[in-house]
Amino acid sequence: MSSSIPAQLVFAPGQSVADIDTSATPGFSGAKADAAPVQAERSARLTELQEMLYASHKAADDTRSVLLVLQGMDAAGKGGIVKHVVGAVNPMGVRYTSFGKPTEEELAHDYLWRIRKALPPAGHIGVFDRSHYEDVLIVRVHNLVAPEVWGARYDEINAFERELVDSGVRLVKVAMFISLDEQKRQLLERLDDPTKYWKYNPGDIDERLEWPKYQEAYQAVLDRTSTDYAPWHVVPCDKRWYSRLAVTELLIQALESLDLSWPAADFDVEAERKRLLDA
């Protein structure tokens, strides 16, 4: 089964962040109940493809990898994507990294230093929970560096990603958008449930108040860093069941584009079978 979801999510030049319908389900016409069996089937397909990628590296020296970049405001559901979408595949082949406020050591280096260190090894799916884009999002919104410094980063990021793609990294960039109302509901849920306090951060409200500035910063990211070799995907996230299915489909599409196959045996299967039966 192929899905029309990925094609509908690619950022289109001129598309406005302010106009995103965060409750839409592009490419999927069903409701939540209809998505459950599809999600189960597609998660199984993703698992199979990931194993093929891993096997191709192990047995056939395929050096390619996939890198999922997740960007979104607090409570957009990045954690849920990691838990439910990435969590469905074999952890052996996953390299997960979350990027919070840089440490002193990280700040002493170029902003891409910590990013380069976290790139997925050959045959792996890398997952960036936040990323180098923070350096043109929160950094821009709060003027953490001079405008000419963050202003130069869009081109730098494009050059960096070109380098990654040329070295065999297939990038899947996902910008997750929720409405302010849905974000409020999600944050309230964290305050209403002691098992979710750990997810709550008082600073999230400060960032929420900066939403207009974030909108501008996200618009610049999409306008300036969506390239033919590493396009952005805009994922509406008010409905979590949809965003999970959408990211599953985006990963499947990326893996299928690698044209993977199971590595052939580098031994004589029949001779080995005979040897084993006789052993």
Ligand code: ATP
């Ligand atoms: P999340 O908000 O992603 O669910 P979290 O609440 O556990 O994760 P942390 O991992 O501590 O939070 O850090 C996330 C915070 O770090 C975000 O506010 C993010 O904007 C900020 N951050 C990430 N990268 C940078 C950066 N390069 N410079 C400044 N702040 C950054």
Ligand code: MG
């Ligand atoms: Mg947070």
